[in-house]
Amino acid sequence: xxxxxxxxxxxxxxxxxxxxxxxxxxxxxxxxxxxxxxxxxxxxxxxxxxxxxxxxxxxxxxxxxxxxxxxxxxxxxx
Amino acid sequence: xxxxxxxxxxxxxxxxxxxxxxxxxxxxxxxxxxxxxxxxxxxxxxxxxxxxxxxxxxxxxxxxxxxxxxxxxxxxxx
Numbered sequence: 001x002x003x004x005x006x007x008x009x010x011x012x013x014x015x016x017x018x019x020x021x022x023x024x025x026x027x028x029x030x031x032x033x034x035x036x037x038x039x040x041x042x043x044x045x046x047x048x049x050x051x052x053x054x055x056x057x058x059x060x061x062x063x064x065x066x067x068x069x070x071x072x073x074x075x076x077x078x
Numbered sequence: 079x080x081x082x083x084x085x086x087x088x089x090x091x092x093x094x095x096x097x098x099x100x101x102x103x104x105x106x107x108x109x110x111x112x113x114x115x116x117x118x119x120x121x122x123x124x125x126x127x128x129x130x131x132x133x134x135x136x137x138x139x140x141x142x143x144x145x146x147x148x149x150x151x152x153x154x155x156x
Contacts, residue, residue, distance in 0.1 A: 017142060025109060027105040059100070064099055066146050069144055
């Protein structure tokens with residue numbers, strides 16, 4: 001069974017770079033990757049916050065949050 | 079040909095988590111992963127700094143630096 005992982009972003013250049021380089025580098029035979037644009041999908045903000053996401057880009061994997069560089073605080077996306 | 083990627087860390091808990099969850103999640107059929115402990119291998123500090131690493135854990139991939147959460151500033155490892 002694959003591990004679910006979610007990449008949260010807001011379309012910023014830092015986000016795009018992390019998506020192209022990190023999220024897309026994951027081993028898809030082991031991980032199911034969902035990519036969520038929090039700027040366009042504000043309904044997912046609560047879920048991201050509950051997972052511990054403080055800023056984007058961030059990857060939630062194995063129940064842990066990995067903030068990758070810094071694009072924007074989650075607060076500015078509301 | 080595989081893309082070379084380097085994961086720099088300093089043995090800290092934040093580093094260990096990033097290594098286990100992000101570095102080890104990379105698709106090894108596409109990426110050659112080298113793991114460098116900068117606390118034990120200070121000779122590699124200059125190379126890390128030149129690549130743009132400011133803190134650990136960090137992953138250098140495709141010529142770009144991705145700081146993953148925050149464990150320690152590179153400066154404290156000298």
